[in-house]
Amino acid sequence: MTFPWFRIARGACVFKVHLLRNVAALVTLFAVLAGRADAESQWREYSYPDQQFAATFPAQPEVVRFPADRRVTEVMYAVQQDQERFQVAVFDLLRAGINEATAIASVTASLRENREVKLDIAAEVQGHWGHYLSLEASDGTRIVAAVFFRNERLYEIQASAPASEFDAVSSELVRFQQSLRFTGNLRSRRFAQAPAAGSLENLGGRVFGGSPR
Numbered sequence: 225m226t227f228p229w230f231r232i233a234r235g236a237c238v239f240k241v242h243l244l245r246n247v248a249a250l251v252t253l254f255a256v257l258a259g260r261a262d263a264e265s266q267w268r269e270y271s272y273p274d275q276q277f278a279a280t281f282p283a284q285p286e287v288v289r290f291p292a293d294r295r296v297t298e299v300m301y302a303v304q305q306d307q308e309r310f311q312v313a314v315f316d317l318l319r320a321g322i323n324e325a326t327a328i329a330s331v332t333a334s335l336r337e338n339r340e341v342k343l344d345i346a347a348e349v350q351g352h353w354g355h356y357l358s359l360e361a362s363d364g365t366r367i368v369a370a371v372f373f374r375n376e377r378l379y380e381i382q383a384s385a386p387a388s389e390f391d392a393v394s395s396e397l398v399r400f401q402q403s404l405r406f407t408g409n410l411r412s413r414r415f416a417q418a419p420a421a422g423s424l425e426n427l428g429g430r431v432f433g434g435s436p437r
Contacts, residue, residue: 267399273407275299275314276375280403282310282396295319308385308393310400318376327378328354331371335380338362347372350406354379366390368401375411379404 270285271278285301296319302311317327332355336344339359347356347370354372361367364387372379381404383397390397 269403270301271407272301275377276406276408277312277314277379278403278405278407279312279381280400282400285310285312295321307389308383308396310383310397311381312404313380313382315378315380316376317378324373328371328373331378331380332357335359335367335369335371339367349404352406356401360387364388366394366397368394368397370401370404372404374406375408 267280267282269278269280279301281301281303282305283303285303288300288302290298290300295317297316299314300311301314302309332344335357336359339361341357341359343356343358345356347354349370349372352372352374354370356370357368359367359369365384366387367382367384369380369382371381381401383400385393385397
């Protein structure tokens with residue numbers, strides 16, 4: 225025989241257990257939302273007038289200036305967050321005398337090399353046409369990238385993440401890739417004579433010139 229007071233006490237205990245579970249679930253939910261809000265608040269635009277561009281990074285990027293390699297200089301702006309990477313590489317081709325179409329086509333071919341191409345389409349930023357690519361590397365890394373040319377500079381913007389995380393972070397990668405904008409005055413475009421077919425030059429760690437594949 226169960227006494228009424230025991231039934232009441234047992235009922236109260238069950239109620240407390242359910243209440244604690246609900247509170248724990250709410251705390252977890254609030255923590256997740258707060259984490260997302262905090263991560264969102266870290267995203268902001270960083271502008272680099274000397275290289276005439278701006279892009280939205282999830283944190284302040286590290287800037288690395290590579291020594292001049294023959295006639296090409298390179299500056300890298302990068303943020304590494306766990307296994308996600310966000311980077312913009314700027315190549316100054318003024319002294320190399322390489323035309324816009326050849327530079328874009330050749331670097332796009334380099335990006336596609338040894339990677340599975342998910343998407344490769346024309347893209348445009350402020351009237352400057354380039355390429356947008358979605359790629360998968362042999363190790364499973366997923367990459368979204370774009371290549372543009374302005375004022376004798378080549379801009380290569382990339383964001384990458386492991387395939388296992390791609391679905392969860394793909395919106396961040398695309399957001400970064402699409403955040404690129406150009407600043408400063410546009411100089412008159414000067415197209416150098418296209419190099420002879422097959423005459424490739426390795427400048428600044430990238431292959432330029434010749435006939436794009």
